Amino acid sequence: MSPARIAAQRMLNQRIAGEKCAQPAEVVKWMGALQAQDYHQALWAVGVRMQSPTVDAVTQAIMDRKIVLTWPLRGTIHFAPAEDVKWMLELSATRRLAGNKRRTQQLELDEETLERCQVIFYGALQGGKQLSRPDMMQLLEQNGISAKGQRGYHILWTLAQQGLLCMGPRQAKQQTFVLLDEWVPHSRELSREASLVELARRYFASHGPATLQDFARWAGITLTDAKAGVHEAGSDLMAETVNGETCWQGAGSIDAESLDMSGGVLLPGFDEYLIGYGNRSDVLPDEYASQVVPGSNGIFLPVVVVDGQVVGTWKRVFRKKGVIITLNPFTKGNITEEKITAAAQSYSHFMGLPLVQINIDDE
Numbered sequence: 224m225s226p227a228r229i230a231a232q233r234m235l236n237q238r239i240a241g242e243k244c245a246q247p248a249e250v251v252k253w254m255g256a257l258q259a260q261d262y263h264q265a266l267w268a269v270g271v272r273m274q275s276p277t278v279d280a281v282t283q284a285i286m287d288r289k290i291v292l293t294w295p296l297r298g299t300i301h302f303a304p305a306e307d308v309k310w311m312l313e314l315s316a317t318r319r320l321a322g323n324k325r326r327t328q329q330l331e332l333d334e335e336t337l338e339r340c341q342v343i344f345y346g347a348l349q350g351g352k353q354l355s356r357p358d359m360m361q362l363l364e365q366n367g368i369s370a371k372g373q374r375g376y377h378i379l380w381t382l383a384q385q386g387l388l389c390m391g392p393r394q395a396k397q398q399t400f401v402l403l404d405e406w407v408p409h410s411r412e413l414s415r416e417a418s419l420v421e422l423a424r425r426y427f428a429s430h431g432p433a434t435l436q437d438f439a440r441w442a443g444i445t446l447t448d449a450k451a452g453v454h455e456a457g458s459d460l461m462a463e464t465v466n467g468e469t470c471w472q473g474a475g476s477i478d479a480e481s482l483d484m485s486g487g488v489l490l491p492g493f494d495e496y497l498i499g500y501g502n503r504s505d506v507l508p509d510e511y512a513s514q515v516v517p518g519s520n521g522i523f524l525p526v527v528v529v530d531g532q533v534v535g536t537w538k539r540v541f542r543k544k545g546v547i548i549t550l551n552p553f554t555k556g557n558i559t560e561e562k563i564t565a566a567a568q569s570y571s572h573f574m575g576l577p578l579v580q581i582n583i584d585d586e
Contacts, residue, residue, distance in 0.1 A: 224465045226505040229432055230531025231479040233506070236431055236472060237496060238272040239528075240484055245274055247284035248304065255425035256301040256311065258498050259292055262398070264491035264525065265302060270573045271490060278574055285392050288406060292390040292398075294383050297443035298323070300390075307421075309386065309403070310413040314422070315443045316384040327381070330374050340368060340378050341387055348388075348402045355397035416455065419444070423452030424459050424473070430499045431472020432465060437500045487563040488528040489537055489548070489570050497533070498523060507533040511553045527552070529562055539570070545577030546570070555585045 224232075234240040237254070244250045250272045251257055259265030269290075270276030284290050288305050295303045295311035298319040303311055343366050347354060354362070359379065360370040370378070379400065382388045391401035413421060426438050439449035453460060453471060461474045490496055497503050497515070506528075507515060515524055515536060527535040527550055535552040548567045552558040560581055571578035 229505045231482045234531050235479040243274045247281045248289040251290045251302050252304045254429045256296050256303045258493045259302045260300045267491040268494050276573045305407050306410050309410045310418050314418045353391045353399040353401050355399050419452030420455045423456045427460050427471045428473030432470035440501050484531050487566045489566045490526050492525045493523045545579040547580045549582040552585045
């Protein structure tokens with residue numbers, strides 16, 4: 224399987240090309256979960272996989288409690304299906320909390336303090352209330368618990384891992400927090416074994432072809448657990464040897480060999496097309512990786528994809544008249560306005576703004 228075919232298959236399976244999803248919740252369920260540490264980029268990560276995407280449709284799905292924003296995989300913020308968020312947390316939380324024990328100690332947070340935080344936040348949020356992050360921090364300070372530095376964030380993260388909190392809808396530019404059991408009163412209950420199987424099915428159906436190592440890294444589980452999930456998924460997955468490695472995808476995956484990928488796509492920062500794999504060289508040459516993650520600081524910039532390959536980065540600026548999109552190709556001439564116009568128009572439509580201008584900064 225050549226890099227071009229791997230790229231085409233992933234574009235198709237990820238719903239970036241070919242058949243797309245009708246609703247935001249359908250996107251998130253198909254993908255398993257979508258990394259969402261940059262909220263506005265994550266909205267477009269859902270939108271780019273929809274048939275008729277609008278930012279209002281995605282935000283309404285959050286308001287309607289169909290998709291939930293919390294830390295269900297790798298201890299990182301993701302959009303997750305509302306009915307699945309609890310079993311996802313249960314699958315990974317114990318390992319995540321144990322792995323952060325030293326950090327908890329460095330921040331001088333003991334069990335007694337965290338239990339006090341639970342009581343404080345439960346009392347403040349009970350009955351369907353929502354509080355912004357600044358208000359949550361103020362509440363801690365008022366009760367004699369310092370939220371300075373990283374303490375406040377770590378407290379919120381820990382209580383979310385324990386299943387007490389999740390993020391609610393935004394108020395203006397502020398993220399709110401709610402009680403998870405109130406926000407998602409009805410959810411699926413799965414055993415650990417069933418959770419591993421379900422996650423394996425979704426990951427490989429949406430991200431394949433991918434390796435066991437890719438799955439374990441994405442889900443934040445051990446390689447042993449990843450193997451167990453794939454083994455029990457059985458005939459729902461199919462394997463193929465790629466460059467000497469066994470790669471998996473959904474048994475029902477459509478062959479992307481004839482997929483037309485001649486047009487360009489604008490993907491958000493932290494998109495699953497890159498973040499969902501340990502080895503990204505099939506779609507992003509190693510020599511350009513530092514331009515997508517400057518300084519190797521873990522911040523993934525929005526990328527331009529042409530023919531399945533990442534060929535540059537992009538950014539947008541909002542003006543009164545609409546949106547201006549600037550493209551930064553890795554090499555001169557590898558992005559043309561002709562190939563990217565439809566993608567730029569799709570993004571501007573998603574935002575509900577006219578496309579004012581496309582700039583290509585290839586000097």
